[in-house]
Amino acid sequence: MKAQACEMAIIGAGYCGLSAAIELAGQGFGVRVFERGEWAGNASAFNFGSVAAMPPALPNRDAQGSQGADAQQRLRAVLEPISELKRQIDTFEYDCQWRQPGxxxxxxxxxxxxxxxxxxxxxxxxxxxxxxxxxxxxxxxxxxxxxxxxxxxxxHFALIDPAGLLLAMRNHAQALGVRIDYSSPVLALDPQADSVNLQLPAARVNAARVLIASEEAWGLCTEAALQPLxxxxxxxxxxxxxxxxxxxxxxxxxxxxxxxxxxxxxxxxxxxxxxxxxxxxxxxxxxxxxxxxxxxxxxxxxxxxxxxxxxxxxxxxxxxxxTDNGLPRLGASGPVSWGGGYCGSGIATAVQCGRQLARLATEAGVTTGSQPMQSRQR
Ligand SMILES: Cc1cc2nc3c(=O)[nH]c(=O)nc-3n(C[C@H](O)[C@H](O)[C@H](O)COP(=O)(O)OP(=O)(O)OC[C@H]3O[C@@H](n4cnc5c(N)ncnc54)[C@H](O)[C@@H]3O)c2cc1C
Missing domain, CATH: 3.30.9.10 (D-Amino Acid Oxidase, subunit A, domain 2)
Structure with missing residues (x-):
């Protein structure tokens, strides 16, 4: 079977994958997104819709919570994506009914x-x-x-219509020329010297870069640097x-x-x-x-x-x-990058993670391991 070729392949058409796709397509890259489900089947389509400015309550911590610098870092990890998300919603006029009821x-x-x-x-x-x-x-x-x-x-709390946000992001991505293949599960990744083969049920795709935009799909990557969630x-x-x-x-x-x-x-x-x-x-x-x-x-x-x-x-x-410290993780090894670990604050954090994944994927010869997601530096 002859492999189809693409520049950037993204696994998952949730907030993270679409955010990465929008960023990359905006920079002129040829982007394909592979989504195993029909569009409405994922967490981004049907969640509670709360965008909460509070550090996540970590299930493995005791009632004492976290202190000092750690708590501040976790709060920053929640607040920055929220203001970033709001900026995008306003800039692109995403119709997702943002409101702040407390x-x-x-x-x-x-x-x-x-x-x-x-x-x-x-x-x-x-x-x-x-x-x-x-x-x-x-x-x-x-x-x-x-x-x-x-x-x-x-x-400090906002509610959105989750499916509305996803639909608006999908429309935006497609308007930028992103091709989204639904009902297309990626079954395996086969890294080559300077590219990656993606195995799908009825096709093989060769991509210069692969972005894993789903926590569930981390299993496709055998990297030791992947921190277990x-x-x-x-x-x-x-x-x-x-x-x-x-x-x-x-x-x-x-x-x-x-x-x-x-x-x-x-x-x-x-x-x-x-x-x-x-x-x-x-x-x-x-x-x-x-x-x-x-x-x-x-x-x-x-x-x-x-x-x-x-x-x-x-x-x-x-x-x-x-994750063990409440901070989302972002990592890359060669042409494959991944993100996740949103600790229950995935609406805003996955959108921000997608943009950072896109940035990571465009850096040449990336070998970074898996790091807590950093503030956006542009
Ligand atoms: C019930 C529920 C309520 C929630 N409520 C909130 C909330 O109120 N506030 C909040 O901030 N967060 C909430 N979340 C979390 C938030 O919805 C997620 O963190 C966020 O949607 C993650 O986005 P994502 O793009 O990373 O993942 P997803 O939306 O899960 O998208 C990943 C996509 O990848 C696809 N995929 C996986 N493996 C493959 C493969 N091998 N090949 C092709 N495609 C693949 C999946 O089908 C999926 O569509 C909630 C989650 C759930 C489950």
Whole structure:
């Protein structure tokens, strides 16, 4: 089989891959993106849509959280991509409904309250305002949620329409001449002297550079420098369109769109439907969609008992890649580069990572190993 040729091959058509494609096509490179799914099948198409200016809560850390320089570095790793994303949304007029409603995180028991209090201390030291501690009565008055011990109001928080952002980025990439091959899984990479062969089910493509823009596809690369990610399942349900009473209950105040115990559960109203989800060890990896729905509904009922039997239109599970220090990773070896480890803040961070991957791919003779993603230096 004769190999097709291309300059830049990108694996994955999520935020990261499309961001890299836009950057490279803008510089005049010939770009092909290979996506194994139909466009709507990935994390970038169906996520919670929260762009949260808070360092990620690391699952492997204790309730003391992180201190000093480390916390500041992690905060920078979250804040920079958010302002970069907002700049792109404004520059290219991406229609993704960016708005800043603020976000209340709930503590439903004393352990969660202790964790939250630590995060409040950390965040207020870093932000110097915009993060407020709420007692139980205040939270209940604002959200109508029951059984709450305490809460944290984060005003540095934005919501988007995730599929809207992905669609806008796809249109932008295609307008720049990027070719996106859907239903095209890359099965293997075969590095050559100064290029890489990509094996697809019915074709072979030879590319001068390959960008791995999916944490799941890191397995295609045998590099020792790839730092292993800890993957956590996260689950999301979308209800049918809410009636007026339920709608009022969930979005009682405009700024209250999410809740969580120790950052594990979340809900919001989106296009008149309730999105509710949870992270970390909620149900086994091989659980059926029905089991996921039942587990989510049980958790939701803990906040809003009257929503226990809410009819669900759609359920979805995906994984989040965490690094040990909460900083995303970027790496390259010869013609292959990779990025990931967004620690739950993938909307903004994957977009920024894509741009940095593009920059890495255009550097000649790259051998950098895998590094925490650095600030953009241009
Ligand atoms: C349920 C859920 C809720 C989330 N909520 C939020 C949130 O509120 N805020 C936030 O900031 N982040 C959130 N995230 C994380 C965020 O969605 C992701 O980090 C982000 O979308 C990652 O973008 P990406 O482009 O790296 O990956 P993806 O969107 O996963 O795109 C990678 C693509 O690569 C494709 N692919 C993989 N392997 C191959 C292969 N071998 N060949 C071809 N294609 C391949 C996949 O099909 C996929 O489409 C959530 C994630 C999930 C799962």
């Amino acid at each position: 976000h209340i995180t709930l503590a439903m028991d004393d352990d969660a309250a202790r964790t939250l209090k630590q995060r409040h201390a950390e965040a207020s030291a870093l932000f110097g305002g915009g993060v407020h501690w709420l007692d139980a009565r205040q939270v209940s008055a604002q959200t109508a949620a029951q059984g709450v011990v305490a809460g944290l109001l984060n005003e 800890t993957m956590f399942q996260t689950h999301l349900c979308e209800s049918q369109v809410l009636g007026a009473r339920d709608l009022q209950l969930v979005s009682r105040r405009a700024r209250v769109y999410g809740t969580a115990t120790a950052d594990k559960d979340y809900f919001r109203v989106h296009h008149g439907r309730l999105l509710f989800g949870s992270r970390l060890g909620l149900v086994p990896l091989d659980a059926s969609p029905q089991a996921v729905v039942a587990a989510l509904q049980a958790r939701l009922a803990g906040y809003f008992p009257s929503l226990a039997a809410i009819p669900v239109a759609r359920v979805w599970s995906g994984s989040l890649g965490f």
